[in-house]
Amino acid sequence: SALFAAISKAADQYPKPEGVTFSYGTAGFRTLGSRLPSVILRVGLLAVLRSQRLNGSTIGVMVTASHNPEPDNGVKLVDPAGEMLEQSWEAHATKLANCATTADLIAAYESIATALRINVNAPASVVYARDTRPSGPELIKALETGLAAYGSQIKVSDIGITTTPVLHYVVKATNDKTGLYGTPTIEGYYVKLATAFQTLVGNRGPLAPLYVDCANGVGAIALADFQKHIGELLPLKAINTDLDKAGALNYQCGADFVKTKQQLPPSVAAAGYLSAPKTHACSFDGDADRIVYYYLRDGKHFRLLDGDKIAVLAALFIGDLIARAGLTDKIKLGVVQTAYANGSSTKFINHRNIPVTCTPTGVKHLHHAALRYDIGVYFEANGHGTVLFSDEVLETLKNAEPESPDQKNAIKNLIALSEVINQAVGDALSDLLLVEVVLAHRGYGAEEWDESYEDLPNRLVKVEVPDRSIFLTTDAERKLTSPAGLQALIDEAVSKVELGRSFVRPSGTEDCVRVYAEAASSSAAEGLAITVSDLVK
Numbered sequence: 037s038a039l040f041a042a043i044s045k046a047a048d049q050y051p052k053p054e055g056v057t058f059s060y061g062t063a064g065f066r067t068l069g070s071r072l073p074s075v076i077l078r079v080g081l082l083a084v085l086r087s088q089r090l091n092g093s094t095i096g097v098m099v100t101a102s103h104n105p106e107p108d109n110g111v112k113l114v115d116p117a118g119e120m121l122e123q124s125w126e127a128h129a130t131k132l133a134n135c136a137t138t139a140d141l142i143a144a145y146e147s148i149a150t151a152l153r154i155n156v157n158a159p160a161s162v163v164y165a166r167d168t169r170p171s172g173p174e175l176i177k178a179l180e181t182g183l184a185a186y187g188s189q190i191k192v193s194d195i196g197i198t199t200t201p202v203l204h205y206v207v208k209a210t211n212d213k214t215g216l217y218g219t220p221t222i223e224g225y226y227v228k229l230a231t232a233f234q235t236l237v238g239n240r241g242p243l244a245p246l247y248v249d250c251a252n253g254v255g256a257i258a259l260a261d262f263q264k265h266i267g268e269l270l271p272l273k274a275i276n277t278d279l280d281k282a283g284a285l286n287y288q289c290g291a292d293f294v295k296t297k298q299q300l301p302p303s304v305a306a307a308g309y310l311s312a313p314k315t316h317a318c319s320f321d322g323d324a325d326r327i328v329y330y331y332l333r334d335g336k337h338f339r340l341l342d343g344d345k346i347a348v349l350a351a352l353f354i355g356d357l358i359a360r361a362g363l364t365d366k367i368k369l370g371v372v373q374t375a376y377a378n379g380s381s382t383k384f385i386n387h388r389n390i391p392v393t394c395t396p397t398g399v400k401h402l403h404h405a406a407l408r409y410d411i412g413v414y415f416e417a418n419g420h421g422t423v424l425f426s427d428e429v430l431e432t433l434k435n436a437e438p439e440s441p442d443q444k445n446a447i448k449n450l451i452a453l454s455e456v457i458n459q460a461v462g463d464a465l466s467d468l469l470l471v472e473v474v475l476a477h478r479g480y481g482a483e484e485w486d487e488s489y490e491d492l493p494n495r496l497v498k499v500e501v502p503d504r505s506i507f508l509t510t511d512a513e514r515k516l517t518s519p520a521g522l523q524a525l526i527d528e529a530v531s532k533v534e535l536g537r538s539f540v541r542p543s544g545t546e547d548c549v550r551v552y553a554e555a556a557s558s559s560a561a562e563g564l565a566i567t568v569s570d571l572v573k
């Protein structure tokens with residue numbers, strides 16, 4: 037057909053590199069940017085099929101490699117409601133990416149279309165964006181070359197350089213037929229967040245200045261643009277905003293650096309921003325879908341406020357609002373974590389009678405589990421997360437008949453929270469606004485927030501193994517089912533340690549196995565991590 041001829045011609049310009057096997061993993065395809073042009077073109081083709089399968093709903097394509105080093109890049113697809121690509125389609129993506137020739141590609145494309153009963157000539161709609169990586173423009177060209185093969189049959193929209201959560205927002209808003217979610221543009225996103233934030237801060241502003249480490253990535257652009265929408269209500273002091281300096285992206289800065297190294301980015305330390313009393317700061321990752329906070333206790337000691345601390349802050353605040361709104365019986369609030377959540381955080385939330393679910397690592401698992409609550413707070417310890425409000429809850433809130441000004445206020449704030457918090461995916465900017473709102477309402481600084489509970493000492497170790505595929509897990513990755521007998525040995529090691537907990541899981545993004553251990557003391561956590569690592573080797 038004419039369509040396949042056009043697709044072939046486009047694909048011929050971007051042959052698959054030899055000797056590489058691609059895999060659509062936890063966060064899409066991710067590898068050196070220079071290896072990716074053929075993959076990106078093919079992901080564009082799959083986006084068209086996905087859109088056709090879903091009656092022409094708009095599908096998103098995001099070109100980013102998040103917190104990875106600058107030479108890397110990646111791509112992931114966004115489903116119509118703004119969530120990650122449905123898991124069963126990951127195999128189709130992997131299949132297309134690995135076809136050795138154009139002829140194979142066309143055959144694979146046709147077989148997917150046939151198996152899923154997709155009319156390849158139906159209309160489709162795709163929206164795409166990229167982060168600030170130098171390989172971005174070349175990859176976008178490959179994407180556009182593939183999409184151009186369809187001519188006017190499909191609708192294509194380029195929203196340019198922006199954050200991952202903005203793209204998710206635009207996809208969700210585009211597909212929202214009620215038009216209530218927001219205007220489906222980058223500007224629409226800022227307006228929505230700013231309006232809700234102003235409502236929530238009320239007359240508590242202006243708030244204290246906040247230092248934001250942008251990881252020398254696209255978050256710097258979002259932050260500067262957003263500032264224009266809120267003026268001095270919250271002065272955002274952006275640091276690490278160098279988008280032009282080669283190699284600067286995520287280097288010695290950003291959320292991943294701070295969480296893994298458990299220290300200030302050297303740039304932040306050198307500038308001494310945090311020596312002033314009552315100041316705190318936060319770090320975004322390279323595509324601004326992750327955030328961690330920190331401050332210096334007594335002006336000296338680094339204290340991390342990670343995803344677990346954010347989850348606790350948010351859940352308690354929302355729980356209080358639900359109670360004040362008189363809706364405790366009607367709204368079921370819950371928290372979703374992974375095995376990496378510090379044991380103290382889980383215990384703390386449980387003591388407050390808020391249920392906690394544990395899921396495997398990866399945003400899609402947490403997101404899914406959070407949807408089972410009326411209001412689901414989900415965060416990975418590394419700072420990926422958000423709070424989801426069900427449609428039913430939004431209805432309940434909008435129809436509630438408050439019996440007092442306090443109830444009325446609580447209801448208004450819950451509705452505004454659902455608007456300030458990105459309902460599609462974890463979002464550093466939106467989570468930042470959530471945290472600042474809660475701190476303002478509580479009259480807290482970072483120290484008071486930090487006092488909620490004390491983290492158990494913990495260690496995360498990377499272990500190189502000959503074949504990580506033999507490690508199979510169950511119970512949300514907290515137990516191994518294979519290799520046979522290993523879990524019993526881990527259980528035995530854990531039982532000898534006060535408040536000990538440890539688990540082993542194969543990484544979804546690197547060729548290694550990760551060992552996590554926590555215990556009552558730092559030396560015991562260290563010892564347990566070493567013992568379990570030795571068992572794994």
Ligand code: 16G
Binds near residue numbers: 398399418420544545
């Ligand atoms: C990916 C996941 C992240 C997870 C990490 C674990 C998304 C968007 N990202 O980056 O949530 O924490 O993988 O990596 O789902 P690991 O499997 O190598 O430990």
Ligand code: ZN
Binds near residue numbers: 321322325326
């Ligand atoms: Zn990211």
